[in-house]
């Protein structure tokens with residue numbers, strides 16, 4: 001676009017058709033990277049763009065006008081632009097383009113063009129000089145804004161990775177402990193009810209053995225998404241490891257936790273899991289429940305109790321709920 005504006009300036013203001021036509025040629029060549037990008041040749045597109053820009057700047061400074069116009073200051077666009085547009089691993093391209101831009105800048109700065117195609121007045125040279133500096137400044141602001149955005153996105157991605165289980169997309173073990181310790185402390189302080197469920201898939205090894213590990217994964221993902229959709233926003237559902245999951249329930253007493261666990265058991269047992277286009281399977285889970293009491297008020301003991309109840313549920317035939325608290 002900037003090249004197009006200069007073309008119009010050469011044609012309409014400075015009225016030099018030859019320079020305007022050469023510049024129009026360059027303007028059209030700037031469209032090639034768009035085509036290459038559409039053809040998924042992103043790296044080639046970027047390289048083309050920067051090489052073309054550097055040749056164009058050299059032609060402007062040493063053919064159209066002289067270095068008094070400051071056109072060669074456009075070489076400052078190359079290092080920042082290349083560092084933003086190329087991928088992190090494209091170090092060679094970034095360094096090579098930056099070195100080339102620096103050398104060309106030095107060449108233009110130290111090579112006066114005594115016979116430019118356009119004989120510019122001092123005022124016009126000054127005007128072009130200012131336009132070049134302004135474009136450079138705008139580019140620096142754009143580049144820095146995009147860099148900050150990129151850093152923010154990366155940080156967000158890292159935060160998500162650090163707290164999420166990669167397979168199921170639910171919270172991971174670390175995040176569960178971090179959040180639940182706080183939630184439990186608050187429940188104790190405010191004398192509110194609090195329960196945990198440990199959910200373990202039944203005979204999951206058989207699912208893997210009969211249908212393959214990928215089908216096992218699909219099963220974990222689909223059941224987790226079913227549970228996640230069913231629970232309240234304030235409940236925290238996380239993967240403890242393997243095929244064992246945990247659910248912490250604020251403001252939920254033992255009876256309410258058992259009722260929820262039984263509902264989940266039923267939902268899961270009746271939920272057809274699609275493991276490929278024409279195979280559906282059903283799986284079941286066993287659930288151990290433990291709730292906050294005066295004698296049982298720390299997370300480790302609550303989880304231990306829920307775990308014991310879970311193994312009793314397994315012993316009693318699976319696909320069922322047992323609570324550690326006597327009701």
Ligand SMILES: Nc1nc2c(ncn2[C@@H]2O[C@H](COP(=O)(O)OP(=O)(O)OP(=O)(O)O)[C@@H](O)[C@H]2O)c(=O)[nH]1
Nearest residue numbers: 201202203204205206208213214216217242243314
């Ligand atoms: N597909 C898949 N399998 C997993 C994953 N994590 C753990 N498993 C499998 O889960 C199975 C758990 O087996 P076991 O501990 O014997 O338990 P189970 O077969 O569910 O039997 P019970 O718990 O007694 O009902 C093992 O075969 C693990 O390989 C996973 O992320 N994906």
